[in-house]
Amino acid sequence: MSEGKKTKFVTTGRNKEWTQGAVNPPVQRASSIIFDSVSAKNHATINRAGKTLFYGRRGTNTHFAFQEAMTDIEGGAGCALYPCGTAAITNAILSFVSSGDHILMVDTCYEPTRDFCEKIMKKMGVETTYYDPMIGKEIESLIQPNTKILFTESPGSITMEVQDIPTLSRIAHAHDIIVILDNTWAAGVNFSPFEHGVDISVQAATKYIVGHSDVMLGTAVANEKCWDQLREQSYLMGQCVSPDDAYLGLRGIRTLDVRLRQHAQSSLKIARWLAERPEVDHVRHPALETCPGHTYFQRDFTGGNGLFSFVLKTSHPRATTALLDHMQHFSMGYSWGGFESLILANEPKSFDALRTVAHPHFTGTLIRIHIGLEDTDDLIADLEAGFQRYQAVLDSLSDE
Ligand SMILES: *Cc1c(COP(=O)(O)O)cnc(C)c1O
Numbered sequence: 001m002s003e004g005k006k007t008k009f010v011t012t013g014r015n016k017e018w019t020q021g022a023v024n025p026p027v028q029r030a031s032s033i034i035f036d037s038v039s040a041k042n043h044a045t046i047n048r049a050g051k052t053l054f055y056g057r058r059g060t061n062t063h064f065a066f067q068e069a070m071t072d073i074e075g076g077a078g079c080a081l082y083p084c085g086t087a088a089i090t091n092a093i094l095s096f097v098s099s100g101d102h103i104l105m106v107d108t109c110y111e112p113t114r115d116f117c118e119k120i121m122k123k124m125g126v127e128t129t130y131y132d133p134m135i136g137k138e139i140e141s142l143i144q145p146n147t148k149i150l151f152t153e154s155p156g157s158i159t160m161e162v163q164d165i166p167t168l169s170r171i172a173h174a175h176d177i178i179v180i181l182d183n184t185w186a187a188g189v190n191f192s193p194f195e196h197g198v199d200i201s202v203q204a205a206t207k208y209i210v211g212h213s214d215v216m217l218g219t220a221v222a223n224e225k226c227w228d229q230l231r232e233q234s235y236l237m238g239q240c241v242s243p244d245d246a247y248l249g250l251r252g253i254r255t256l257d258v259r260l261r262q263h264a265q266s267s268l269k270i271a272r273w274l275a276e277r278p279e280v281d282h283v284r285h286p287a288l289e290t291c292p293g294h295t296y297f298q299r300d301f302t303g304g305n306g307l308f309s310f311v312l313k314t315s316h317p318r319a320t321t322a323l324l325d326h327m328q329h330f331s332m333g334y335s336w337g338g339f340e341s342l343i344l345a346n347e348p349k350s351f352d353a354l355r356t357v358a359h360p361h362f363t364g365t366l367i368r369i370h371i372g373l374e375d376t377d378d379l380i381a382d383l384e385a386g387f388q389r390y391q392a393v394l395d396s397l398s399d400e
Pocket of ligand 1: 083084085086087110153157182184185203204205206207216217218335
């Protein structure tokens with residue numbers, strides 16, 4: 001019997017085999033798994049890659065439950081677990097490249113993804129070409145005979161460009177190139193990677209999957225074509241997570257869909273309020289027309305979340321500092337995807353180090369916010385007070 005999408009978040013990963021009759025699976029801690037007989041040991045050895053207790057590094061029932069749930073949600077053939085999102089990204093890449101290969105990397109990738117290419121891939125003889133997130137079918141001109149991976153992230157980190165994943169995937173596949181997507185923003189829920197041509201969908205489960213800002217966790221769900229290689233190569237690189245963290249990832253899934261819908265509703269309201277502010281040049285929220293790639297968002301995504309950016313008309317670090325200091329509900333902090341609101345600023349100059357081809361076309365300060373589950377009225381009041389502090393600094397400067 002097929003299930004509705006909401007029902008799936010409740011039922012997935014709850015086989016009796018994993019739960020032992022409780023609602024949730026127990027946290028099963030194990031390094032050694034012990035066998036009653038030679039034949040039981042042989043059975044486990046033969047089936048060690050397929051959710052069978054074998055040795056702790058291959059996972060326990062707690063891990064199997066979480067992996068099954070992730071695969072159910074995203075739609076692939078299997079899910080590998082990593083101690084953080086960055087490990088998921090680097091292992092997904094490492095599992096498929098050899099010395100002499102070439103990677104096409106979106107210019108708006110998460111900063112450590114770029115650093116990995118520059119500081120580790122390069123010294124192993126793997127070259128990276130960065131491409132504009134809005135390149136579309138022109139990607140073909142950047143493909144080399146040795147191109148192995150097309151890496152995408154949509155929307156892009158900080159500047160939020162939504163990519164045309166189906167077009168990019170179609171062209172990549174025509175050249176036998178593997179498509180990897182950093183699917184953290186959609187949380188595996190609001191963008192179906194495999195229906196849009198992706199081969200491996202990576203997530204910082206640290207963000208919305210866990211959802212409570214208290215666990216580091218990474219996942220990579222692969223299609224049939226890539227699953228065996230991803231699983232075995234990641235295993236060889238020693239990638240595994242604690243059962244407690246897998247448990248918390250699975251628990252996050254139970255409320256993932258409702259949390260995302262609330263984050264999305266609140267963030268859209270605040271994005272629209274920001275768009276009307278005199279201090280704001282434009283808002284980069286995928287659900288608004290002023291976000292690059294908005295039409296792809298409308299075409300390919302089924303919902304949003306709490307993370308977006310807006311650009312101020314001016315760049316004045318002292319005024320920005322006045323805005324950011326003394327916020328009541330927005331905390332300054334890296335990461336996002338928890339229940340709480342966050343805020344960070346990027347002066348336009350900071351993009352010099354973060355971009356090589358898609359340099360931003362704006363000149364004001366970019367502010368990235370994560371809208372948590374607080375009342376939107378409280379958050380708007382907080383931003384309004386911040387804008388007053390910001391304007392006060394600008395006014396005092398024009399008096400000088
Ligand atoms: C946070 C983040 C990561 C890295 O995840 P960690 O768990 O912090 O290593 C990767 N990609 C995106 C888009 C992120 O926001």
